[in-house]
Amino acid sequence: MQKRKLGRTGIEIAPLVFGGNVFGWTADEKQSSAVLDAFVGEGFTAIDTANAYSRWIPGHVGGESETIIGKWMKARGNRANLHVITKVGSDMGQGKRDLSAAHIAQAAEDSLRRLQTDYIDVYLSHWPDDTVTQEETLGAYAKLIKAGKVRNIGCSNYDEKLLAEALKLSADKGLPRYEVIQNEFNLYSRAKYEGAVQKIVVHEEIGSIPYYGLASGFLTGKYRSEADLDKSPRGKGAAKYLDEKGRRILTAMDQVAARTGAELAEIALAWIAAQPGITAPIASATSVPQVESLVRGARLKLTDADLQVLTKAGN
Numbered sequence: 001m002q003k004r005k006l007g008r009t010g011i012e013i014a015p016l017v018f019g020g021n022v023f024g025w026t027a028d029e030k031q032s033s034a035v036l037d038a039f040v041g042e043g044f045t046a047i048d049t050a051n052a053y054s055r056w057i058p059g060h061v062g063g064e065s066e067t068i069i070g071k072w073m074k075a076r077g078n079r080a081n082l083h084v085i086t087k088v089g090s091d092m093g094q095g096k097r098d099l100s101a102a103h104i105a106q107a108a109e110d111s112l113r114r115l116q117t118d119y120i121d122v123y124l125s126h127w128p129d130d131t132v133t134q135e136e137t138l139g140a141y142a143k144l145i146k147a148g149k150v151r152n153i154g155c156s157n158y159d160e161k162l163l164a165e166a167l168k169l170s171a172d173k174g175l176p177r178y179e180v181i182q183n184e185f186n187l188y189s190r191a192k193y194e195g196a197v198q199k200i201v202v203h204e205e206i207g208s209i210p211y212y213g214l215a216s217g218f219l220t221g222k223y224r225s226e227a228d229l230d231k232s233p234r235g236k237g238a239a240k241y242l243d244e245k246g247r248r249i250l251t252a253m254d255q256v257a258a259r260t261g262a263e264l265a266e267i268a269l270a271w272i273a274a275q276p277g278i279t280a281p282i283a284s285a286t287s288v289p290q291v292e293s294l295v296r297g298a299r300l301k302l303t304d305a306d307l308q309v310l311t312k313a314g315n
Contacts, residue, residue, distance in 0.1 A: 007180055019283055020068075051110065088111070089127050099140075126157070135169055138173075154180030163181065179206060213283045221250060249310070252310050
């Protein structure tokens, strides 16, 4: 399986990033270890998480996902073989999104402790924070990089204006540059990557690892009617895709599945990976069979005709 450059980071990864949002949520520690073992056993190395995962669960405070990953890496002794991506900036109890220098400095230490590592491969600004300047945020990252605690930085949920501003600041002020972007992007939802952001990504050689690759599970084909939404704890998130466009996409995916023998989730990931500027989609799993399907998706190469059918369905 051919590896791809993650922007200008010097990191090369296979075209699939494991989404750690499920760890401590829909996958307990034992399940999480099993799926991570299966993932790396297939030759994949990139794991995505965030300090805020899974703060949305009653009784959780955030950091649960990082803690599970940290325990697993320590037990396996495999940290040097992995590329760990985590994020800062979500509300961790302070009542707001926060990319202030003080918060970043403390949050990085907390993430390093939970992950049981002394460096983060890629540290992302999880959400924009309009209460601080981008220069302050990038300056905080500069200190972490100088200290060897962070190797590369990136951003998530940034539009073209914020991304362009950040890149200009980095060039003008000699600050670290966002080398990776993580925006929502899938067959159904394209606006936050396709177009202006994508143009910058390609021109500036930024690595793109989009999230919601399976549209909250909708693009697996599991949710085809309102009655299907109770099939899993994440089912309600797929409700917004049950419209004419969503059904059109599923029909096109069914056609491609009939020709290729691939599952819908595999087709959804293969379509993303074939788009300009994309390094690897992020996808989650809570069982080994699901990991095996994701792996097949990362290895699937769709024909130009199939790609066109899928793209047209989502227009």
